[in-house]
Amino acid sequence: MTYTLYIGDRMYSSWSLRGWLMLEKFSLPHELRMVGLYSGTMAQDMAALAPARLVPTLTLPDGTVVGETLAMAETLAERHPDAGLWPKEAAHRATARWLCAEMVAGFTALRGDCSMQLSHIWQGFQPSEAVLADLRRIETLFAHARQTSGHASGPLFGTYSLADVFYTPVAARIIGYDLPVSAETGAYCVELLRDPAVLSWQEAAREVTYDPEPYQLDLARRPWVL
DSSP: OOEEEEEOOTTTOHHHHHHHHHHHTTTOOEEEEEOOTTTTOHHHHTGGGTTOOSSOEEEOTTOOEEESHHHHHHHHHHHOTTSOSSOSSHHHHHHHHHHHHHHHHOOHHHHHHSOOOSSEEEESOOOOHHHHHHHHHHHHHHHHHHHHHTOSSSSTTSSOOHHHHHHHHHHHHHHHTTOOOOHHHHHHHHHHHTSHHHHHHHHHHTTOOOSSOTTOOSSEEEEOOO
8 A cells, every 4th residue: 555645846845845754754655756846847747636736745545636735644644543643642633733734824924935945054034024923923832732742842742743744844944044933942943854754855855956046045055954
């Protein structure tokens, strides 16, 4: 029983990273298909998946097509109830779903102004007030999750779950743009990004280069060293 996951460029596609971590971190068998986000072949590459039109898109072993990461998360959790995608305790599980849903629907300023990239860390980026408001909201949600779970550090609910999956690309934005967050949030972001699965994704991302690079800024940069 193997899933097929259609993804975009690893360096820049935050949603693809989420989709892949759902499968990789919970040891669900899968194969990857690349979609040309920047080569102009996206529509052609995804034609057989219609009406899905964005990456990631998942196909189940029976051929069922599932778009949107939250739908993918619930589908995989339903199909693999013992894999631990959601936290075991009901209150933790409900809170984790809340965090994931708000991530999908919110933080538009952070996502719009700080496109994910895993190549380097920008220096001197000045976040707008809207981005700062998103960061404050993220820290509020993290604090609530930790109060609910009783875990002051590590995965938000004690054991790695979909909540950590959904916030890994958020962590990449916080670190990649050197954004102002608390020491606790910064440490959690670094922990997410030092995960061996994320490091392997980043290593594969560096095998592809673009000229010019997407999402360039007129800022200094330093190597991505955590």
